[in-house]
Amino acid sequence: MDFFNSALGKNITFLRPAYFIISGFIGIPNINYYYVFLFFVYVVSVLGNTAVMAVIYLDPKLRTPKYVAVFNLAFVDLVGSSALVPKVIDIFLFNHPSIPYSDCLTFMFFCYTCLWMQSFNLVALSYDRLIAIIFPLHYQVKVTHRLMFSLIAFFWVFVVIADLVMIGLITRLSFCESVVINSYFCDHGQMYRLACNDNTSSSVMAKLGPVITLWLPLVFVLLSYLSISYALTKIATVQKRMKAFKTCTAHLSLIAIYFIPVLITFTMSANIHPNARIINLSLTSVFPPMLNPIIYVLQTQEIKMSLKKILKIRKKSKIIVKTKMIK
Incomplete structure (x- = not known):
């Protein structure tokens, strides 16, 4: 982060507190x-x-481009939950509200990286469903492992760079008055507003971030499903339409779980109590990682069959072991 500071001049000193207090x-x-x-x-x-x-x-059968994106989503959800929830419980339940300056920036980095990657991962899955339904005969050619890996790698690089820029701008702020963050984690919006020097760059980043990481992915997802809906109207029989639509139900559920609570919270934030807003925002952070795997296990036939197969193999192996022990 010293690059951001040296760019302004060697003699500029920023007032950085020893710690922040999370009070959400x-x-x-x-x-x-x-x-x-x-x-x-x-x-x-x-x-x-x-x-x-x-x-x-x-399961080798699940090592397809689509499940590369599903695996990445599960990984992001696991890391995001592990970065957020244990720290929140430690801060509030065990009464450790103070968090060192550098730890707070690290906390912010992991929370925002995983939150943004969830959004872009839904874009990757939307692209997969779009090609599968509109160009079914060319799906194997258009959606390859190389393309999916490249797409996800690009999203990771973009999100990490955007996050580092956001945190780098925070390091250019001076905190000479309050260090109390009224949120459940090191919230970027709450932090830059505490600064006592010019926070214009961070303010612009706070407005630009949701547009790039939330609204643009949502627009792409909506446009892709409008195209899918139009393509489904061209399918002759109702049975084939329903069969094609069923391949999208799990993904549509993920989209609803991720985007609807966020949109409701942001659109109604001015009309609800600050405490209610904080709880709503925390729920939008922890609910999708919990529900995403449940949805994929319940609504995706391939994963259900694979899970049953793995459980049967383990059950048979235990029976064989017990039989040998008895003999």
Whole structure:
């Protein structure tokens, strides 16, 4: 981050506090029950996403371009949950609200990286469904492992660079008054507003970030499904339309779970209590990682069959072991 500071001049000094104080959930009645709920959500998220990753890795039939994106989504959800929930529980339940300056920036980096990657991962899955339905005969040629790996790698590089720029701009701010962040994590929006020097660059980044990482992916997803809907009208029989549509149900569920709560929270944020807004935002952060693997296991036939196959193999191996032990 010294590059951002040296670009302004060697003699410029920024006032950086030793720590920030996270105060988002403090003062909310009966909030301890919510921490128990968060812990339950986290455990389900870890088990579910680990299971999805394991099934895709163990079954050669699932090593297709589509499941490369699904594996990446499970990985992002696992890392994002592990970066956020244990730290939130430690801050509020175990009363450790102060977080060192550098740790706060690291906390911010992982939270935003995973949040943005969830959005771009849905773009990759939308592209997969778009080609599968509109160009079914050319799907194997247009959607390859190389293309999917390249697309996901590009999204990772873009998100990491954008995150580093955002954090680099934070390091150019001076904090000479309050260090209390009224959020449940090191929220970029809350942090740059605490600065006592010019925060214009961070303000622009705060406005530009959601446009690039939320609204543009949402527009692409909506346009892709408009194209899919139009293509489905060209299919002659209702049975074939339903069969094609069923391949999109899991992805549509992921889109609804990710985008709808975020849109509702942001559009209604001016009309709801700050405490309610903080809880709503925290739920939008922890719910998708928990529900995504459940949706894919329940709604995707390939994963269900693969999971059953793996469980049967393990059951048979245990029976064989027991039989040998008895003999």
